[in-house]
Amino acid sequence: MFxxxxxxxxxxxxxxxxxxxxxNPTMLASGILGLSAESLxxxxxxxxxxxxxKSVGLKPRKGYPNPTIVQTNCGxxxxxxxxxxxxxxxxxxxxxxxxxxxxxxxxxxxFSAEEYAKVAKxxxxxxxxxxxxxxxxxxxxETGSEIGQNPEILAEVIRKVKASVEKPVFVKxxxxxxxxxxxxxxxxxxxxxxxxxxxxxxxxxxDPETAMxxxxxxxxxxxxxxxxxxxxxxxxxxxxxVKVPIIGCGGITNWxxxxxxxxxxxxxxxxxxxxxxxxxxxxxxxxxxxxxxxxKKGFKSVNEIVGLSHRS
Amino acid sequence: MKLSAYRIAAxxxxxxxxxxxxxxxxxxxxxxxxxxxxxxxxxxxxxxLWIPGVDEIPLSILDAKENGIISVAVxxxxxxxxxxxxxxxxxxxxxxxxxxxxxxxxxxxxLMVGGGTGTAPLLFLAKKLASETTKLxxxxxxxxxxxxxxxxxxxxxxxxxxxQLIATTEDGSYGIKGIATTPLETLLEKEKFDMIYTCGxxxxxxxxxxxxxxxxxxxxxxxxxxxxxxxxxxxxxxxGGYCVCKEGPxxxxxxxxxxxxxxxxxxxxxxxRKIPLE
Numbered sequence: 001m002f003x004x005x006x007x008x009x010x011x012x013x014x015x016x017x018x019x020x021x022x023x024n025p026t027m028l029a030s031g032i033l034g035l036s037a038e039s040l041x042x043x044x045x046x047x048x049x050x051x052x053x054k055s056v057g058l059k060p061r062k063g064y065p066n067p068t069i070v071q072t073n074c075g076x077x078x079x080x081x082x083x084x085x086x087x088x089x090x091x092x093x094x095x096x097x098x099x100x101x102x103x104x105x106x107x108x109x110x111f112s113a114e115e116y117a118k119v120a121k122x123x124x125x126x127x128x129x130x131x132x133x134x135x136x137x138x139x140x141x142e143t144g145s146e147i148g149q150n151p152e153i154l155a156e157v158i159r160k161v162k163a164s165v166e167k168p169v170f171v172k173x174x175x176x177x178x179x180x181x182x183x184x185x186x187x188x189x190x191x192x193x194x195x196x197x198x199x200x201x202x203x204x205x206x207d208p209e210t211a212m213x214x215x216x217x218x219x220x221x222x223x224x225x226x227x228x229x230x231x232x233x234x235x236x237x238x239x240x241x242v243k244v245p246i247i248g249c250g251g252i253t254n255w256x257x258x259x260x261x262x263x264x265x266x267x268x269x270x271x272x273x274x275x276x277x278x279x280x281x282x283x284x285x286x287x288x289x290x291x292x293x294x295x296k297k298g299f300k301s302v303n304e305i306v307g308l309s310h311r312s
Numbered sequence: 313m314k315l316s317a318y319r320i321a322a323x324x325x326x327x328x329x330x331x332x333x334x335x336x337x338x339x340x341x342x343x344x345x346x347x348x349x350x351x352x353x354x355x356x357x358x359x360x361l362w363i364p365g366v367d368e369i370p371l372s373i374l375d376a377k378e379n380g381i382i383s384v385a386v387x388x389x390x391x392x393x394x395x396x397x398x399x400x401x402x403x404x405x406x407x408x409x410x411x412x413x414x415x416x417x418x419x420x421x422x423l424m425v426g427g428g429t430g431t432a433p434l435l436f437l438a439k440k441l442a443s444e445t446t447k448l449x450x451x452x453x454x455x456x457x458x459x460x461x462x463x464x465x466x467x468x469x470x471x472x473x474x475x476q477l478i479a480t481t482e483d484g485s486y487g488i489k490g491i492a493t494t495p496l497e498t499l500l501e502k503e504k505f506d507m508i509y510t511c512g513x514x515x516x517x518x519x520x521x522x523x524x525x526x527x528x529x530x531x532x533x534x535x536x537x538x539x540x541x542x543x544x545x546x547x548x549x550x551x552g553g554y555c556v557c558k559e560g561p562x563x564x565x566x567x568x569x570x571x572x573x574x575x576x577x578x579x580x581x582x583x584x585r586k587i588p589l590e
Contacts, residue, residue, distance in 0.1 A: 031546075032545050032546075032547070033545065033546075033547040033550075033555070034547065035546065035547045035550070035580075035584040036550050036553075036580075036584075037551035038550065038552050039547050039550055039553060039555075042553050053585075054547065060583040060585065061583055062581075062582035062583050063540075063582060065367055066360075066367050066368035066369065066540060067325075067360075067362060067367075067540075068368075068540045068541070068546070069325040069366040069540065069541045069542075069545075069546070070324070070325065071323060071325065071408065071543070072324065073324075074527075075542075076539070076543075076545070078546075080540060080541075080546055081580055083548070083583050083584055084582045084584055085583050085585040086581060086583070089585055141369060143488055161485060185504070207325070207327060207364070207406065209327040210364045210365075210404055212364055212365060214325060214362070214406075216367075225336065245455075272545070273545065275544065276541075276543040276544055276545050279544075
């Protein structure tokens with residue numbers, strides 16, 4: 001059966017993200033449904049302008065035992081533990097997901113700069129349009145935020161990846177730092193082509209009855225509506241310090257949230273947790289809302305409102 | 313359908329005490345506990361059960377009574393289920409859910425095929441349907457007579473006209489010697505059915521599906537996959553483009569045709585790789 005993938009192709013919504021052409025500024029956030037090409041296809045059908053895979057490393061990883069997520073009043077805390085089949089197995093899914101005709105970004109993690117570079121190279125060899133470096137996962141030791149929180153190691157990782165791939169390199173930043181703008185400057189100086197802000201905020205949930213942390217890993221990363229104001233502030237601060245495009249991420253559930261991120265300085269936005277409530281069509285709903293907003297306000301392009309809040 | 317942005321919060325983990333434990337077979341125990349959220353659970357839905365300090369596992373709901381008493385049947389298969397089996401009435405467990413979709417309620421001539429603890433959601437469904445169907449045939453399969461689950465409950469649920477219980481055991485210690493699908497071929501040759509519901513080992517369900525396709529009968533099957541988030545985000549439970557936790561666990565024949573290459577064939581392991589079903 002021929003499936004028509006409906007996407008809004010309105011010039012007003014097109015964005016250039018470090019050389020990638022997106023028909024609209026909504027993207028799938030890494031970590032959500034991104035281990036199988038078929039799931040990514042559903043996100044594209046839902047209207048996403050680009051897709052980001054779940055983080056992939058050099059070797060297969062099983063992740064943590066359950067409980068791996070905790071539902072809270074204001075979002076989700078997760079410590080899934082980066083489960084993935086390893087890049088050599090995952091290239092099959094990358095090649096299949098290339099058929100969806102939207103930019104495909106492979107999220108990459110490693111336990112050393114060399115590992116990041118190797119995985120990124122294999123992803124790009126399998127035709128990934130860009131890589132997003134996960135230097136901000138809040139719950140796995142010796143990778144993720146342990147790299148993103150150390151400026152020297154972070155710069156080394158980015159330089160090694162840049163030297164091994166010819167495609168854009170995005171860097172996903174952790175909010176669990178003293179000064180995210182400083183980290184953004186380090187990443188940009190080392191060669192990052194775009195910055196994604198933010199990854200989850202380190203959190204914990206304790207069950208009163210048993211007096212035990214619920215997650216098997218004890219701590220995890222908070223996502224969802226609770227972190228949106230933090231994420232907006234991070235994007236706002238980064239925008240004042242760097243020139244590269246920023247991808248806003250954290251708690252977006254509707255077009256108003258998305259517009260807020262763009263006004264703070266984001267060129268594109270990522271959605272993750274909201275899919276649990278709204279399904280993949282959240283991308284189309286947000287895109288339509290942004291379009292109606294731009295039309296009503298008389299803007300010819302979404303680019304005109306990137307960072308607009310900094311004028312006042 | 314309009315969903316609240318905070319629907320996730322409505323379903324968060326709460327703790328409760330085990331009310332009673334019933335030994336169903338040498339490997340299966342039924343646990344009951346009180347839970348307000350699960351009162352509204354429909355046959356086919358599942359919950360996530362937290363065994364503090366050990367694991368959190370998906371379980372089909374065996375019964376949800378109006379007084380808030382929920383039951384689940386648990387087979388001892390690994391570390392988590394062994395830890396649960398060693399618990400006593402009064403011990404604390406955690407619950408999230410109910411999650412997922414449920415069986416479509418159909419009247420008419422119904423055939424149910426259950427294997428092992430997969431019989432649990434079908435028994436729940438049979439209780440709701442028994443008085444409304446024009447015919448209800450329940451086929452249950454197990455390895456031995458000791459492992460045949462819920463026989464008494466099934467007998468009392470099916471104790472009326474136009475109902476039939478067919479049991480199979482692999483060693484012939486009770487009912488027909490063979491597996492649950494053994495009596496199906498002849499049953500489907502001589503009798504007409506409007507709907508087949510099945511739950512159990514996936515290879516068994518695949519055989520039931522193939523037979524249903526051959527005889528042109530509508531079918532719904534309840535699938536099981538590795539579960540983590542249970543809210544359709546982590547992707548651990550995908551089959552084809554479906555999340556079993558959200559779009560399932562109950563799948564229609566149309567959906568199963570789409571995932572024919574995986575249904576009864578493979579599943580995703582902890583690291584996301586496709587591996588053959590045992």
